[in-house]
Structure formats: C-alpha cells, structure tokens
Amino acid sequence: MSPRDPHPEAGADAAVSAGHAKRSDAERNRGRIIAAARTVFGRDGLNASMASVARETGVGIATLFRHFPRKEDLLAAVFADRMKAYAQATDAALADPDPWHGFTGYIETVCAMQAADRGFADILTMNFPGVPELEKHHARAYEGFLELIGRAKDSGQLREDFTSRDLVLLLMANAGVLSATADAAPDAWRRLVAWMIQSFQAPARGPLPDPPEDAALYEAMRRASHDVTTPETGKRR
Structure with missing residues (x-):
C-alpha cells in the first residue's frame, strides 16, 4: 500500500x-x-x-x-416505434377475414396515424436508405401491403389497375392536406381518404393514366428525405 x-x-x-x-x-x-x-x-x-x-x-x-x-439518427430514435406500428398494422389487416375490409381498414389506419403526427405523415412519404431501423419496418409494411392488394383483387373488390404506388401517392396527398388544413379543418383528411377508397373499388369507372415508374417515385421520396436532413447551410434541415 x-x-x-x-x-x-x-x-x-x-x-x-x-x-x-x-x-x-x-x-x-x-x-x-x-x-x-x-x-x-x-x-x-x-x-x-x-x-x-x-x-x-x-x-x-x-x-x-x-x-x-446526424439528423437521420434522431429521426430513427423518434420514429422507430411508429414505423414498427405501421408495419404491424399490415398484420392486423391480413388477419381480417374480409379482404376488402382488411385492405380499406389498413389504409384508414395508416392515414389516421399520419393525422396524429405531422412528422410521421412526412416519414411515410420518404426513403431513408441510410437508416436501417426505419427501412426494415418500411420494407415489412410494403410486403404486407402487397399481400393485401392481392387478396383484395382476388375477391373482386379492388380494381385490377391499382398498384402499391397508388398508396404512396395517397399518403403524399394526405400529408399535403394535413399540412394545409392543420388546426383549421383537422378532419378534412377523412373526406380525401373516403373519396380515394371509393375510387379504388371495383368495378373501375374508367381507365387511369399510367402510375409513375418505381424508380421515379423512389427518387421523389429520396429527394424529400434529403431536403429534411441537409445541414443548415442555406438549405432546410
């Protein structure tokens, strides 16, 4: 010692x-x-x-x-639980014995999740390839939604020209409505979603323009995520 x-x-x-x-x-x-x-x-x-x-x-x-x-690290910590719930919503929808009810219920659930959290409304319309925690839940939800589409089409209740890209467009539109109406008309999104669900139902009322290519839509989502994570050097962050 x-x-x-x-x-x-x-x-x-x-x-x-x-x-x-x-x-x-x-x-x-x-x-x-x-x-x-x-x-x-x-x-x-x-x-x-x-x-x-x-x-x-x-x-x-x-x-x-x-x-x-990085801002991406913070986004992952904040939204990982919500993205997990987003993915789990497909499990609940697939457990519904009515394919059309499961399909529409999933859309309503996800749009309601957007309405409850403006940040999450944005997350769902973006891609974060550098954030595995978010991307794995996004991929799981996507695979589940493809199955929901197949079941609803097989039941004859979903129009044949509906694609998974139409959900992305709906989520983008819903995010825009939520941003524009905010506290002034907080339930306006419900009317948009109801209109869109009716337009998805078979029989189709008429032909649609071609959806955007997967690569083009992915690029739009990637740019949106880049806009919110770019450092504050004259750009948004």
Missing part, C-alpha cells in the same frame, strides 16, 4: 460511481432530446431544425450532436 494512497479501493469506487453518474446523465439527456424531438417534429414537421429541438430540450446544440451526430 502506497503511503500516498492509503485507501486505493475508495478511489476506485469513487471512479466507478462517477462513471455511472455520467452514463445516467447521458441517458437522461438522450431521453429528453427524443421527447423534445417528438414534440417539435409532430408540431412543425420534419423540416424543423436540429437547433429548434435543442431549444425545446433545453440543451446546447453540441450536446444534441454528441447524442445524434
């Missing part, structure tokens, strides 16, 4: 306690940031800046970036 350090165990215990305290503080800060981001993105949409999230949290911007170096 060194005369300069008569109680080395005490020093080690203090260091361990200090380490636990720092981790606890970091976890609390992370939780506060995520909660604040839910509020900001839900209120202002995904174009809200990282600085506005820091202000809502009450932390410095440097603290925020220590926890979430």
Whole structure:
C-alpha cells in the first residue's frame, strides 16, 4: 500500500460511481432530446431544425450532436416505434377475414396515424436508405401491403389497375392536406381518404393514366428525405 494512497479501493469506487453518474446523465439527456424531438417534429414537421429541438430540450446544440451526430439518427430514435406500428398494422389487416375490409381498414389506419403526427405523415412519404431501423419496418409494411392488394383483387373488390404506388401517392396527398388544413379543418383528411377508397373499388369507372415508374417515385421520396436532413447551410434541415 502506497503511503500516498492509503485507501486505493475508495478511489476506485469513487471512479466507478462517477462513471455511472455520467452514463445516467447521458441517458437522461438522450431521453429528453427524443421527447423534445417528438414534440417539435409532430408540431412543425420534419423540416424543423436540429437547433429548434435543442431549444425545446433545453440543451446546447453540441450536446444534441454528441447524442445524434446526424439528423437521420434522431429521426430513427423518434420514429422507430411508429414505423414498427405501421408495419404491424399490415398484420392486423391480413388477419381480417374480409379482404376488402382488411385492405380499406389498413389504409384508414395508416392515414389516421399520419393525422396524429405531422412528422410521421412526412416519414411515410420518404426513403431513408441510410437508416436501417426505419427501412426494415418500411420494407415489412410494403410486403404486407402487397399481400393485401392481392387478396383484395382476388375477391373482386379492388380494381385490377391499382398498384402499391397508388398508396404512396395517397399518403403524399394526405400529408399535403394535413399540412394545409392543420388546426383549421383537422378532419378534412377523412373526406380525401373516403373519396380515394371509393375510387379504388371495383368495378373501375374508367381507365387511369399510367402510375409513375418505381424508380421515379423512389427518387421523389429520396429527394424529400434529403431536403429534411441537409445541414443548415442555406438549405432546410
């Protein structure tokens, strides 16, 4: 035992306690940031800046970036649970013994999820290939929706020219209506969705223009996600 350090165990215990305290503080800060981001993105949409999230949290911007170096990282933390619920909604719809009711119920559920959270309304119309946590749920939901389409068409109740791209267009339209009406007419989206569901039903009332190509629609969704994650150097973030 060194005369300069008569109680080395005490020093080690203090260091361990200090380490636990720092981790606890970091976890609390992370939780506060995520909660604040839910509020900001839900209120202002995904174009809200990282600085506005820091202000809502009450932390410095440097603290925020220590926890979430990219905006994509923060989006993943905020919306992973909602994206999981989005994917799980296909499971519930596929369990419905009525193919048409399952199909329309899924559309209504997803559009209602958009209406409940403006940020999530935007997320559903974007692609984040650099955020695996979001993309895996998106892919699962897509596969489930393809099955819903097949069942509804086999039942003779869904028009044959409906494609999965039509859901993307509906979600984009619904996001636009939600953004435009906001508190002024918060239930306006329900009329849009009802009109669209009726237009999907067989027999078709007439031919439709060709849907956008998959690659073109993917590029539109990719650009939308790029717009909200580009650093604040004269562009939106």
